[in-house]
Amino acid sequence: MFFPNQLVRWCSSALLVCALSALSPADEPKPKPENTISVHLAEPVAPQKFAAPVKFWISDVTDRSGNPQPMLVYKERGGIFLDRQPTVIVREALEQSLKAANLLAADATSADLTIRIYLFHFGLAEGSMLDFFGKVEFSAMVKNAKTGDSQEVKATGTSIAKSAIKKKNLQKNVEEDVEESLQDAVRNFLRGQQLKDAVKELTKNSDVAPAPAESPKQ
């Protein structure tokens, strides 16, 4: 038989358990093969033509987003995760594009300019309720290893994709959105006026020969 004080104790314990279970991250999404996406460039981005033939080397990619879960791109509905760290994805995308245009040096010592990337945002940003807002933002320190001079180049890529109701479509849309914003950011960097000016400034006093063939783009 229950006494009133025992009953109160039981009820308060039950309430405490309920409150704790509500507070505990029981529905915290976990990466599984079915909720993991693989983000790649659809095709390498063709960089602009520079006045002098230069070779780049990506020295390092640092995550400066301050995001404690950089691989979690979408938290609701079981979550959507990236298969690799954003820093790895960005590095791969830049190297792939530079390599395709024959602008990637074999190693750091043979490079004319080294690039250090600081990644500020990768994935989805806060958008309206009607769609997904993909955003990739980074800053690059382009450095001439011989002279030690460096210049900062900023790049941003954005993309808008429709939202979806079915989880499968939602995942597909998020993947496409992030891929497109990555493509856009890489393009913004490699075809940007800032990189053009930085390369011109950093190679003007070095022994990099001017490009003999093809008139440079703008």
Place this chain on the structure above:
Amino acid sequence: MGKRIGILMVFLLLAWLDAGAKEKDAAPLYKTAEAKHFTQVEGVELTPAFGDYFYAELRAELKKSKMAADVIGEGEAVDDADAAQSIVVVGTITEYKKGNVVTSSLIGFGVGARSLKMDADVQRRSDKKNLCTMHIHVKIEPRWDEKTMAKFAAQQVVKDMKKDLKPQAQ
């Protein structure tokens, strides 16, 4: 009578399909289009995230409109040869009112609505000549998110651009 209505409906359907096909086949008016982040006048209290989102929406709408063969990112270099056939969209947000939920609920008819005013210019890249100027005014329910307002504003900018620039190009 019924036969005549049927024939009329078929004609209307054909005309609609033809208009759609023409719209699809139309060649882009410009080689490249670049959207810049809109500036804000003093006193406009919008978050920096609004500016980024509006920029992304504007680019997405420009892509959808197919006015330009290529919608480039802010600060991207363009071939000298293409500069004369390229446009840049610049603008300023001149006024933003948060709106009032109570007033909107009690009175309605646009009273207490969240509102945004912006001036936008479309410039030719080569000589910075103004091709068109737009004054955009968007009103939404005060309960709605400011990002939704950005979406509507971007749609309005591109719609006005199309209306002003198409006759010039023809």
